[in-house]
Amino acid sequence: MTVYSRLIQNVAGVRHGFGDAATLLPVPLQPWLDTAPVKKQVHGIDIRxxxxxxxxxxxxDGLITSTPGILLHVLTADCLPILFCRRDGKSIGVVHAGWRGLLAGIVEAFAAQLAYPDGPANWVAAIGPSAGPCCYEVSESLVEDFLQQLAIPANIVRPRPLHLDLAAIARHKLQALGFQGVDVLRQCTICGTAAGGHRYTSYRRFCRQRAIDPAYPSISGRNQHSGLVITG
Ligand SMILES: [Zn+2]
Known part of the structure; x- marks a missing residue:
């Protein structure tokens, strides 16, 4: 079942949604599929x-537009999909951010696109389903890299030993940059389950299954899509 952000739902003239394994592209966005820009996500920080x-x-790994009728979306399978929307519904943006992008500054790169007299204070952001702190175990050196970069408490970056909270890191960055509102949907792509099995496609879970069974099918073409479009 597609999930939605209350914050973006309150903006008139914008449709959005976060897909899952059952409905990769949320139904409200499907009529616009052919309008989506053609891009390759590379865990970088370029915003077009x-x-x-x-x-x-x-x-x-990020897109921004003020043109109505163009679907902006990202594909994810543990990374964060972050949807952005100007409060008046006149501009939208989207970012694909995993640990590499967060560390390299993709959130800051997006904010830099919102030049004066516009700026993050006129925008809201919604962070979608991703690898959660319950499951996202990483190396000690990666935890250290984040702790050294961020002026936020260690227990927020790493609520459990060797587990990163990507969504909390992104939220703190967005708040520090001055975004007017930040919504966090808090669903884990690795352990989150639905009636029919796992609810989301997860790269981390896929790698574990592949290690046990090399014939386990690839996740290619199964990433969930999250995005938004100006309809107004
Ligand atoms: Zn989990």
């Missing part, structure tokens, strides 16, 4: 401004 439907954008 989009002006035309189906525009080729090369390698990009």
């Amino acid at each position: 401004r989009v002006y035309r439907p189906a525009e080729p954008c090369g390698e990009a």
Whole structure:
């Protein structure tokens, strides 16, 4: 079942949704699939401004537009999908952020696109389902990298030993950058289950299963899509 952000739902003239394994692209966004820019996500920090439907954008992990009728979306399978929306519904953006992107500054790169007299204070952000702190075990050196970079308490970055809370890190960055509202949907792609099995496609879970059974099917084409479009 697609999940939605209350914060973005309150903005008139914008449709959005976070997909899952059952409905990869949320139903409200499906009519716009052909308008989505063509991009390759590379865990980088490049944000592209989009002006035309189906525009080729090369390698990009973030998109921004003020043009109605263009679907901006990202594919994820443990990384964070972050949807952005101007409070008046006139501009939207989307970011794909895993630990690499967060550490390299993709959230800051997106905020830098919102030049004066616009700025994060006119925008809201919603952080979708991702690998949760319940399951996202990482190396000690990666935890250290985040702790050294961020001026936020260690128990927020790493609520359990060797477990990162990607969503909490992103939320703190967004709040520090001055975004007017930040919604966190708090669903774990690794352990979250639905009636029919696992609710989300998870890269981490796939790797574990593949280690046990090398014939386990690839997740290619099964990433969930999260995005939004200006309809107004
Ligand atoms: Zn979990």
